[in-house]
Amino acid sequence: MSFGALIGIFLGVALVNNMVLAGFMGICPFLGVSRKVDMAVGMGCAVTFVMTVSGVVTWLLVHAVLTPIGAAFGNPEALYFLKYVIFIMVIASMVQLVEMYLRKFFPSLYTAFGVFLPLITTNCAILGACLLIDMKPEYQNLLNATVFAFGGGIGFMMAITIMAGIREHIRFSDVPRCLQGPGITLLMAGMLALAFMGFTGIGK
């Protein structure tokens, strides 16, 4: 596996098939925590961390625990039905870890996130990344899986930061009354997704 292919995987998941803007996963924090750029970057970092670690750990659990144990008892895929349960448990544990860490070392960020931090647990982008890694045959080696998960997190961070930047500016704009608040935000999200469609074809 060459270095170029890794770059291809990274760009593929960060730009072309961006989790948020092309896959429509993780919309909740994308709209909820994108009011200020610094908060958006913090959220992006937290999600990137959780996604990368969960991607690696779930990959390890599938390939080093579920498959060998299943194989020892005759059928390597016998325990695959446990995947969802285990994935969610891994993600929840990682979120707990991040929460404790932030609370200890970045209390202001911790208070700023509020309820959105525990909600990373149910961020579908993260479970989505784990399942995508598990689904596609080209991610059947750990390095590829790691790069994919990391790229997914970076893509999320990029999307939410751009969104926060636009929202900071839109505060000074004369938005029609009927579109104020969620309306204009969803419109902007849609336009951002359209813009990201321009990346289609990169890496071919």
Added chain:
Amino acid sequence: MTLLLAAAVLFGITLVFATLLGIAKEKLRVEEDPRIPAVTEALPAANCGGCGFAGCADFAKAVVEQRVACDGCPVGGFKTAARIAEILGIEVVQSYPYRPVIHCGAKTGDKKGVVEYDGVRSCVEANVVGVTQGCIYGCLGFGDCVASCNYGAMRMEDGLPVIDYAKCTGCGACVRACPRNIIESIPFKQERMLVIACSNKEPARLVKQVCTVGCVGCKMCQKLLADMFQIKDNLAYIDYEHYAGEEDREKVIAKCPADAMVYFGKPKPEYAEMLRQEEAAASQPV
């Protein structure tokens, strides 16, 4: 067989993660005073920021650490202060609610030097441009304060914000929203308070050029009630620590040559009756 295996595997993995989290919790422990959540519980949970802190939890922390007084929550008022005092085991005395007033009385017709302004309809932007009207201290009238009010207690009327004190909680959002710092939170010792409705610090000649109701700094009020009124930078200020009685106040208002003093809060009973009749007359079918 598969079921037993699955249970065993799940149990094993769960055990590993539980142990990891347990160790992490010990390593990353944050010491917290048990009174902080108790005080947070006692607060109104509006998270309006009226106390000057980021939210109710932040304020609770500051109170428990005795950085601020326990009556700092303008929304909860005396009741909340008493409950916090009970938790902290201290005594509390009656305090006055703080409510915003506007230090500008220039309605649309009173302003001079108003120019056509086509820019962004917000005080923040207009204040940067700075040439929308003659007075560089007075209300710009684009209603940033009205937009900032979370309780629907403000509206624009004739170029000036009007506060509905029945709805106002004193959270101070409007005070922070005003780019010219015209809005101030003052202690409402009575239902209606006398306020200097001007912020112009220029000498009389220049004030007259831009406004018909601006304070000219004539010191008349200070001569009559030296305790209550101070003159600084050609502008009168009221010291609410020494708030004078009704009669003295009426005398000063009658003497003020600029009409720069107005009452904020509830109208007097006789005015209230008059207003009610006017409203009734207006609502009758023609």
